[in-house]
Amino acid sequence: MPSTFESRCRSCDSDNLEVFLDLGNTPLADRLVSADALDAPEPRYPLKVAFCHDCSLVQILETVDPEVLFTDNYPYFSSISPFLLQHSRDNALDLIERRRLDQDSLVVELASNDGYLLKNYVESGITVLGIDPADGPAEAAERINVPTLCDFFTIDLARRLADQGKLADVVHGNNVLAHVADTNGFVEGIKILLKPTGIAVIEVPYLKSLIDHCEFDTIYHEHLCYFSVTALDKLFRRHGLYLNEIKHLGIHGGSLRLYVEPIEDVQASVSEALADEYALGIDTIRYFEDFSLRVQHVKQSLLALLRNLKAEGKRIGAYGAAAKGATLINFIGIDTGLIDFVVDRNVHKHGKRMPGQRIPILPAEQLIELMPDYVLLLAWNFADEIRSEQNAYEASGGQFIVPIPEPGIL
Ligand code: JHZ
Numbered sequence: 001m002p003s004t005f006e007s008r009c010r011s012c013d014s015d016n017l018e019v020f021l022d023l024g025n026t027p028l029a030d031r032l033v034s035a036d037a038l039d040a041p042e043p044r045y046p047l048k049v050a051f052c053h054d055c056s057l058v059q060i061l062e063t064v065d066p067e068v069l070f071t072d073n074y075p076y077f078s079s080i081s082p083f084l085l086q087h088s089r090d091n092a093l094d095l096i097e098r099r100r101l102d103q104d105s106l107v108v109e110l111a112s113n114d115g116y117l118l119k120n121y122v123e124s125g126i127t128v129l130g131i132d133p134a135d136g137p138a139e140a141a142e143r144i145n146v147p148t149l150c151d152f153f154t155i156d157l158a159r160r161l162a163d164q165g166k167l168a169d170v171v172h173g174n175n176v177l178a179h180v181a182d183t184n185g186f187v188e189g190i191k192i193l194l195k196p197t198g199i200a201v202i203e204v205p206y207l208k209s210l211i212d213h214c215e216f217d218t219i220y221h222e223h224l225c226y227f228s229v230t231a232l233d234k235l236f237r238r239h240g241l242y243l244n245e246i247k248h249l250g251i252h253g254g255s256l257r258l259y260v261e262p263i264e265d266v267q268a269s270v271s272e273a274l275a276d277e278y279a280l281g282i283d284t285i286r287y288f289e290d291f292s293l294r295v296q297h298v299k300q301s302l303l304a305l306l307r308n309l310k311a312e313g314k315r316i317g318a319y320g321a322a323a324k325g326a327t328l329i330n331f332i333g334i335d336t337g338l339i340d341f342v343v344d345r346n347v348h349k350h351g352k353r354m355p356g357q358r359i360p361i362l363p364a365e366q367l368i369e370l371m372p373d374y375v376l377l378l379a380w381n382f383a384d385e386i387r388s389e390q391n392a393y394e395a396s397g398g399q400f401i402v403p404i405p406e407p408g409i410l
Helices: 066-070 082-098 118-123 135-143 155-163 183-193 207-212 229-237 268-280 291-311 323-332 366-370 380-389 391-395
Strands: 003-005 017-027 044-052 058-060 062-064 106-110 127-131 168-174 194-205 242-249 255-261 316-319 342-344 361-363 374-377 399-402
Touching: 017 291, 017 323, 044 062, 062 066, 082 118, 082 194, 082 380, 106 118, 106 183, 118 127, 155 183, 168 183, 183 194, 183 229, 194 207, 229 242, 229 255, 229 268, 242 268, 291 316, 291 323, 316 366, 361 366, 366 391, 374 380, 380 391, 380 399
Parallel strands: 106 127, 106 168, 168 194, 316 342, 316 374, 342 361, 374 399
Antiparallel strands: 003 062, 017 044, 044 058, 194 255, 242 255
């Protein structure tokens, strides 16, 4: 499977990159292994994380072909999480009010997945267009009346839409900016697609949260970039777009919602975040220098915890066949000798196995029947939601283990 090594910054094209974390060679995090592929070898790709000394962007150096990553059998369906659905609905309702959107407005979402966000606009009679290259989620969106173009968003597609008079009042892009190989092309495409009075509302996991909480498992080949406000501000300005406002969100271990417009009107939320990041030194390699050691510490202490429990004869399962779970188990070396199975609510994942370690994935309802002594929370970002769904498991004496920021029993 094709991949390319990048020696230049994905944002500013500098060659002044410095690697500060090497997670080894890992399999693709969302390439779950189906029963008929158990004998086939799984390709692995280097996972090295670098800092750009010129524009501060943190990024991985390997680009795996997006066709391989996101088209056939992409198993991620946003609508699995009620929390994410509510979070998205609140976002849409807020924008309908703030921007006074009506029947004449157009809202476009890049990476619209199964229509989890746009359906809220459809409900209000607002015209929408979803764009997503993954056929399974795109078909699911069509089934709930969210018109979806099954394609990658590129400058060319933005031009075609603009030529057809399809200019957007709002462009959404949640958890997609980090996923695109042509970072500048994607941002330029947003500029082309937006009305001069339009706004792009984009969510990205926040680099500061990743570093502070040691969320190294959120690093995998789908995520090419890891954003600070400092790096984002530079990226948007290069394309005549302005990061005017940000909100800090708890979702996905700590994210930013970015409000980006063709007109400059920078609010205090942005200037304060830039000042905070400068004070922390996020624009220098020093900020990242001890990260690799901290990651090694999590690896050793989680392995020790799981091995000790096994030595006591305990049975251990896991919850959440998440992409981040694939990084965690493969980097740490958690295999079927330690974890018997992973449960998950997503039916598209059942019957498959986790990449690399080949741990079987079962329906979430089976947890209470199988009743392992401990469950490693691979989807630790949804800990509250999962614990409330599985309260019978805890009530029956089961215990959850969190892997990060410090491995421990809840
Ligand atoms: P989840 C995803 O990563 C995908 P992942 C993507 N790469 C991205 O950018 C990030 O999010 C931000 C399941 N689950 O969403 C669903 C339950 O079973 O944290 C998922 O398989 N029961 C685009 O895959 C997994 O857990 C539940 O109650 O690392 C969670 O994966 C809930 C809430 C989830 O992200």
